[in-house]
Amino acid sequence: MIDTKQKILDTAENLFGAKGYDATSLRHIITEAGVNLAAIHYHFGSKEELLDQLIVRRAGPVNEKRIALLDQIEAEAGAAPLPLEKVLEALLVPMSEAADRNPEFVRLMGRMHAEGMLPSVLNTHFQQVIARFVAAMRKALPELPEHELLWRIHFMTGAMAHTMCGPPDYTRVSAEPSPFRSRIARLIAFLSGGFRAPLPQQDHIEVSQ
Amino acid sequence: MIDTKQKILDTAENLFGAKGYDATSLRHIITEAGVNLAAIHYHFGSKEELLDQLIVRRAGPVNEKRIALLDQIEAEAGAAPLPLEKVLEALLVPMSEAADRNPEFVRLMGRMHAEGMLPSVLNTHFQQVIARFVAAMRKALPELPEHELLWRIHFMTGAMAHTMCGPPDYTRVSAEPSPFRSRIARLIAFLSGGFRAPLPQQDHIEVSQ
DNA sequence: GTCTATACTGAGATAGAC
DNA sequence: GTCTATCTCAGTATAGAC
Numbered sequence: 001m002i003d004t005k006q007k008i009l010d011t012a013e014n015l016f017g018a019k020g021y022d023a024t025s026l027r028h029i030i031t032e033a034g035v036n037l038a039a040i041h042y043h044f045g046s047k048e049e050l051l052d053q054l055i056v057r058r059a060g061p062v063n064e065k066r067i068a069l070l071d072q073i074e075a076e077a078g079a080a081p082l083p084l085e086k087v088l089e090a091l092l093v094p095m096s097e098a099a100d101r102n103p104e105f106v107r108l109m110g111r112m113h114a115e116g117m118l119p120s121v122l123n124t125h126f127q128q129v130i131a132r133f134v135a136a137m138r139k140a141l142p143e144l145p146e147h148e149l150l151w152r153i154h155f156m157t158g159a160m161a162h163t164m165c166g167p168p169d170y171t172r173v174s175a176e177p178s179p180f181r182s183r184i185a186r187l188i189a190f191l192s193g194g195f196r197a198p199l200p201q202q203d204h205i206e207v208s209q
Numbered sequence: 210m211i212d213t214k215q216k217i218l219d220t221a222e223n224l225f226g227a228k229g230y231d232a233t234s235l236r237h238i239i240t241e242a243g244v245n246l247a248a249i250h251y252h253f254g255s256k257e258e259l260l261d262q263l264i265v266r267r268a269g270p271v272n273e274k275r276i277a278l279l280d281q282i283e284a285e286a287g288a289a290p291l292p293l294e295k296v297l298e299a300l301l302v303p304m305s306e307a308a309d310r311n312p313e314f315v316r317l318m319g320r321m322h323a324e325g326m327l328p329s330v331l332n333t334h335f336q337q338v339i340a341r342f343v344a345a346m347r348k349a350l351p352e353l354p355e356h357e358l359l360w361r362i363h364f365m366t367g368a369m370a371h372t373m374c375g376p377p378d379y380t381r382v383s384a385e386p387s388p389f390r391s392r393i394a395r396l397i398a399f400l401s402g403g404f405r406a407p408l409p410q411q412d413h414i415e416v417s418q
Numbered sequence: 419g420t421c422t423a424t425a426c427t428g429a430g431a432t433a434g435a436c
Numbered sequence: 437g438t439c440t441a442t443c444t445c446a447g448t449a450t451a452g453a454c
Binding site for chain 2: 155187190194199201
């Protein structure tokens with residue numbers, strides 16, 4: 001059957017998102033999906049390959065959307081600095097829309113960002129969008145020193161990953177009407193303030209590459 | 210020997226920090242530490258208990274320092290709003306100092322924050338410091354709505370965890386003189402801007418508990 | 419090409435000898 | 437307190453049925 005593969009992907013996506021990659025055994029996946037253990041290795045080769053293909057399946061469209069939005073922003077701005085909030089939206093809104101359709105996938109992506117994405121996936125499928133995003137941020141904040149920009153993007157990545165994993169334990173958020181979308185609005189406001197913050201006064205100087 | 214236990218703790222700390230908790234086997238730890246496998250279960254009961262005790266050993270002093278700094282800030286401010294940067298420093302500087310002594314421990318803490326801290330550790334050893342910190346942030350930002358404050362603290366947690374795990378891949382930072390300290394200065398500037406950012410305009414309203 | 423059955427290696431955990 | 441032997445379950449590999 002062709003949908004043996006689909007069933008494995010869907011089931012693994014939900015379990016990885018809910019419990020984490022390491023905590024989910026292949027035997028749990030096959031029980032839930034009603035397939036044989038060896039089917040996973042026939043279709044994917046290994047647990048890691050399964051994760052990889054599972055990420056690529058959904059991250060592909062998300063990243064295409066991101067690039068399309070960045071294209072649009074750059075076209076509209078011409079030579080002017082890009083509007084910061086728009087650039088952040090280009091990164092975050094496509095993931096938010098994915099979360100409405102596949103919440104567990106976004107939880108999984110948050111986990112992967114936080115735990116350290118597989119280098120293969122990162123290099124193959126995110127390199128382009130990262131490069132485009134960093135370039136856009138440079139054009140949105142032309143006065144910010146390069147190494148400070150990179151650090152702030154690093155901070156942003158952490159906040160984003162954590163936000164994708166779920167809401168704070170100590171808040172209960174209503175499910176209406178689009179919880180992820182308003183979460184993103186809050187995050188963009190927070191990040192914009194962070195990126196626009198005055199430089200720290202430092203006792204010591206660091207050298208960036 | 211009494212230092213069998215110490216040797217296990219030290220070795221596990223370094224390996225967990227360097228490679229992650231799941232990726233580190235007990236057999237790797239005992240090989241490195243030169244002890245027997247059963248010794249771990251004799252002294253700690255389980256791999257998870259080992260992690261727990263390892264965190265408590267170093268997080269205890271860090272959290273005491275944090276509380277002492279918060280006490281001091283509140284005493285100096287009297288009834289006035291607390292200075293935001295000082296409150297953030299109270300949270301981050303003690304961890305930075307720990308990083309100078311035990312860098313792998315701080316990497317491990319970053320991983321644990323990101324992957325989801327063990328509830329037992331969180332409730333037992335961090336609850337007090339979290340409550341004190343949230344209260345201090347409330348006094349530093351009295352005009353910020355409560356649910357917005359909690360979300361922004363959530364964002365902060367993600368940025369902090371990610372920063373503790375390491376520098377961005379795409380930067381090479383010199384080791385002089387206190388890399389973690391200046392990393393923290395950058396982070397505090399970024400977070401301060403985020404916490405002071407104007408509220409997002411929302412299409413839809415969420416309800417916080 | 420697709421799937422089943424089964425075996426192999428290494429993980430964490432445990433009982434019991436010393 | 438410490439160590440050997442062993443248990444169960446994980447991911448992996450493969451031979452062979454359809």
